[in-house]
Amino acid sequence: MRLSSALAVLLLSLPSFATAERLQVRLATLEWPPYVGASLTGQGYAAQVIRTACERRGVDVTFDLMPWARALMLGLRGDVAGVMPEYRNAQREAEFAFSAPFPGGPVGLYKRHGDAIAYAVDPGRDLDAALRSVARHRIGIVRDYINNTTFDRADYLDREEAANDSVNLRKLAHGRVDLVFVDRWVAEYLLQNDPLLRDAKIEMLQPPIEEPALHVAWSRQSEAAAAARPLCDEGFAELQREGTIDRLRERHGLAPKN
Template identity: 35%
Template sequence: MKVFNIQILKLLVLSLVFAACQSAPTPPPTPPLTPISPTISSDEHIIRLATLDWPPYVGEVLPQYGFTTAIVSEAFKRAGYEVKVDFMPWTRVLQETEAGNYDAAYPEYYSEERVKTFFLSDPLASGPLGFYKRKADNITYTKLDDLKPYRIGVVLGYINTPEFDAADYLQKEATNSDEQNLRKLLLGRIDLVVIDKFVAQYLIKTSIPEAVGTLEFMEPPLLEQSLYVIFSRQVAGSEQKLQAFNAALKTMREDGTLERILKEYGFGK
């Protein structure tokens, strides 16, 4: 009887093992590991852009991040790229892009220093750069040397004009933003601010209404400054992206898209 029971028990165990093997799913094969590309993005069709809050040209609160972003995005779209935009202070924009952590940055003025560090695109647009002062102050000049007696507000990391930036004999006081400089001017802590005319008008209208009628732009401007996209020299394929961007920008000029965007934002002729 014991032998018979043992035999039955063995048969039951074997049956259970066989059933378990039949019902267990076969695990799928392990997929091969995909190597991570050393480029800035895992998607080679995404362009990472760094920029700053500099309305009305570019800003997080502006429609489509401002008209320069609208131009840049459309040009890259035509060139086959999708853009991702990050905002940060301008000094960090330059550092991150130079290091290759971003494909490109915008908008920037031309300078020999920038050409050594970045690839520059064809110009997107331009703006009048000059001085703001208090209306009550009788300040005039015919050459920069005439401005020696005055305290002039500038922004850290900004390019102005080659002559002005090289003028070490001027009393320049640096801050982190154009708005800070305009507020210092309003309070009498500085005498002049070097600034884009449209940026100053926007800031006074939206952030410093008490300056309306008190501060004014000194005509004529120092220079009508062109605005560029700067491409990192540390990112693989930057020159090819630059060429594709410039080609797309050219077609936008030719088919009227560039002028249409400018008009939509109130900058058209």
């Protein structure tokens, strides 16, 4: 039956309630404040950056917090769309498809105040030589973390694994290791918020090793990840242009205090 012209005009003038279906993705992550945390504002800086970037392009992201080893396993299998936040390196690139970068924080080695430990060479000029100059010291690392390519390949280092950064920093404070590899903002957050670390006298060995970018490591086994990745990358670029990421860094305490 043909609609009358008046009725057709009326129908065309009514608002449409049909909207494009948004893509839903699930990312696995860990408690790593101030970057990610269940009790943090927006679930942390990294979670807020990723969520905001992806939402700009019609991708809704939820975060499942769990041990990092389990997050990696689920991402490799495609049971989640990816894992975050991650540093880029050859090992992970063989396993995951990486997002566009967004800023992280300085990483390096922490020591106890007063300990006579120093690099013989600026790590920015020759990281291998700098690491060799501290190789006699025991260094705490977190199990299954990517740290820095040169550091991770340095088989001459005496490394000792722990479950997380809190445990490592406590071991450092109590003299069970001599150095700890950790992100500056993670260390500062824990020193302020972990009751067992509030009296710890530790500091980063200067200068930092590097300031690596953070990424979403998208699963290569997930169709949702393949669809979401280019959309979210567009969102990251937009946030960078607007200065939104810089504002989020400041809001979450990840910007240096002048």
